[in-house]
Amino acid sequence: MPGRPSDTKDALVPFPPEAETVPLYPVQHGVKPPIFRVFVSWSRGNVLQVACIRPIEDESVREERNGAGEGGDIGGKVMEVKLGASDGNVEEAERRRIAYGSVAPFALLQSRRNSLATIYRVSSSSSVTEWWQHVLEYSKSISELLGNTALPSSSVIEDPKMVFQATARPTPLKAAWQLMEIFYVDRHSFPWILECLVDWLGEYDGLLSDTEVIVHRKLVKLQEKLVNVQVIEDDSEYWEGISSALSIGWLEVVVKLLRLHGSYQLDQLDSRETENGLVEAVAVLVSTMPRMRLDLPMGKLGQCYRTKPDFVKGLEEMEGLAQKCMQLKQCPTSSGLVGLLIGILGESTEVVMAECLKSFGPWMVTHSLELLTTDSDQTEILLHEERYSLGGISIMELHRLIYAQVLSSHPLTWQIAPTYLVSCPKQGLGLLEILLYKQPLQNHVMILKNLEICRLYELERISSCVKEIAGIYHWKHGRKGCGIYWFQQAHDEARLNHIAQKLFECVGIADETSKRWEGLIELLGPEVESAGGLGFLHKYQNFKKSLQKVKDASSTDAAQQTVELLIQVKLLNWRDRPLLNVTETNLLLSKLQELSTAKLRPEFYQSDLPPRALSSVRLALATNLSRTFLEG
């Protein structure tokens, strides 16, 4: 582990790195000093809201100052500060495109990991091969996302003086990814790793440093010179250029440069025959230099060998490369690519991770950790070991959490954070719950999106919570029906019971407010089932109505209907308090008696009352009557 306490390499959230001193950012708020109080609040993710408030002045002082206002006549400002805004090389929109594009490959890889783990319980060679294929596929998808590889010049007529073409600057992110792919994933390239590196340098050498002399810059400079200089071989930069290009294997450039040698000039060919012969011999030698690789792209020089005859030589060359990087490392402004290269060559996973984080941000770390684990058990352990100091999670999980938090910071990217959070076995769901809870739930679309995520990941607790928040919001803002709907969705018995109590008191009372409440009961729908805890109110309302009819008309039909309603609702056994007063109970009892007598008559139409219905209703009514007496 990189050890120093204040070492930013192992910082959780990547603020720009300055190991020795804590980075200090002045917040430009335009409020006239002094500042009396600063209040902060974490908004979503890594966004911090900062309120800077001026001191409260006395009335007298205020009057004195009235003349000289400018910035002093406000109480303060609220600012939003984005933290850990990493990689300045990538535009925000581009970063979002990459973030969205990498979700699918990442998710696919995770699901493949899970299914592989189910199929092969123990790690076998076949599972390793299969896994490696998956990671390679993943790496290729991500790499594609980061931009196209620079294509060789398509011009038909070549300019003989154009030895080196400075192509459009590729992104360091792509360069870093390619580098990691070469070293960690692409097993086909392992025997030809050096050649891969040569190709990589061909494409990305220009990114290695902004200030130091690198081959790329040397050649660009030389290219500018070529047009004007006549006797090029007298210029030391020419030879330096050749040797530099040769040292990193850019054979095409070397050959082209050699052919610019003065001895090739028509007017000099005769007098410098021997010299020209030598140069040409070197050029031929260089163009047929043995290269240990399968094939070469069009226009590339060298002779391919598929075996290892030049292995030792390759090793030497690699050392040379490593040394070159070591030298470059000492310069303070070296790009992260050099550090990354050193980390890779030094086989230090920690350095690789730290460089990825420092130079390319949390996106890079999260996605490239998948590449690191393909080939090394030791790395696998390092990344997956649960650590107490991290709160019981692994480094792998930590980086995913950090990346998810970065995604959460923006309203356009928070929705992809769950994919990364669910891949965190220990704390991902915990953070996801907080993330969902912190979304503004006044917005209907946001609620639906939120609930969809809850359903997907079976987050029932937070789902109820979201529904409750939505419910109370509507309830408090004059949309009672909508409020009840959400409370029912949340199975929020406590609130529904309170609402029921309120509605219950209004049922049957004929005044303005109760009409509104009754309207609400109607709104809940005739299908009592869907009304959940409030279903009984429908029944109670119907019952009250029919009871009214009994009083008015005293018909047997009405009486029978009332009894049916009673049986259906079981309202008589309502536990909280008796629902019928003494008169109503007596009325019902007498109607019940009528029904019993009616049963004995020949013209009685047998309804489908349950056999013991009458006696149970009678009993319930009697109980109710006694309770009414007691309460009265």
Add this chain to the structure above:
Amino acid sequence: MERELATLEKGARCCSWSYCGQRLAVGYNDGSVAVHDSGDSSSATSFTCSFKWLVSPPLSLLTATLLYPEPKAAEANKPLSISFAVEKFKVQPGGIMNIIWIPPEFGDAIACVCVDGTLSVWEEVAEDIQSMMWKQCKIFESRTSRVLEVQFGVSATSLKMVAAYSDGHLKVYELLNPLELDKWQLQAEIQNVIDSVSIFGKPTCISASIAWCPRRDESQKLSFALGFNSDLPQFNSSKEFSIIQIWEFDEAHQRWLPVAELASSVDRDDRVHAVAWAPNIGRPYEVIAVATCKGISIWHVGLNSEFDGKRPTEKITLLSGHDGEIFQLEWDMSGMTLASTGDDGMVRLWQSNLNGVWHEQASLDCNGEQ
């Protein structure tokens, strides 16, 4: 890196953000409160002031006053939507000391602590098609003591409010009806938080800090951390005394119990400025930050009580950096980064590295151009 969200009027004294950071309540020195809203979830919006009203009106203003939006001419004769129970209101000129948003499951509501120690609860409501308004739901009054600090915690069944008073008492209230913020029941009153250590007389509490444990699931016990600063009467003088405790609700016996103390006896003269309980997304221990005169201490507290009923605690580190008093502590959503603000006009950000070593990661200078 930064952009402006809102401009506050003169006399602003404190402010507080809602659960999602989209609403901002600002308390003013004249006793008024303004609520600012940011349009929607899009990042391009800034806050606009949607309401401003007087919570504790100065003596000259005994009628309810809505300051913003200004009532339209046609509506001027209508009874004002912001209602004051003036006769009950202990009117004192004095500002809003602190504003606390109530958890969103209970509506859009705030609690205001005034300088005079009154506590009032306000909520945003809309009746039918009328426009929205802020309505006062409840005033907590006490003749003998002032409210110093209030915080809300959500249990499985209800909303709980713990309030610290200047006489050293701690009261836990429970909301009776989850739909109405006007009925609160006193669930517990703890009188001896400070008293137990006082020999010579009643202490006076100067300030208090409270932080509820952010709960993850229903099985977790309700608990909060409390920091109290008080003046202890001595023979002829007084001595400052501070205490930081963790209180836990014992469901079986329906009582609150102190389960840990976050200080050694030598720290007792070290005034507590702020307490913040980190969200726990799955750590095997809780993390609490405590700001005192000496700096910010980070504590690990065990998830469960040991055999003696106490929760194991460990002080991990003491962080220094602020010049002067630390004013506020705020954990980010993962509980990995702590932000602190202080008298020095700085916001400092603290993190632990891979080895569990805490350090200052970055700082924001808010002092403006000098």
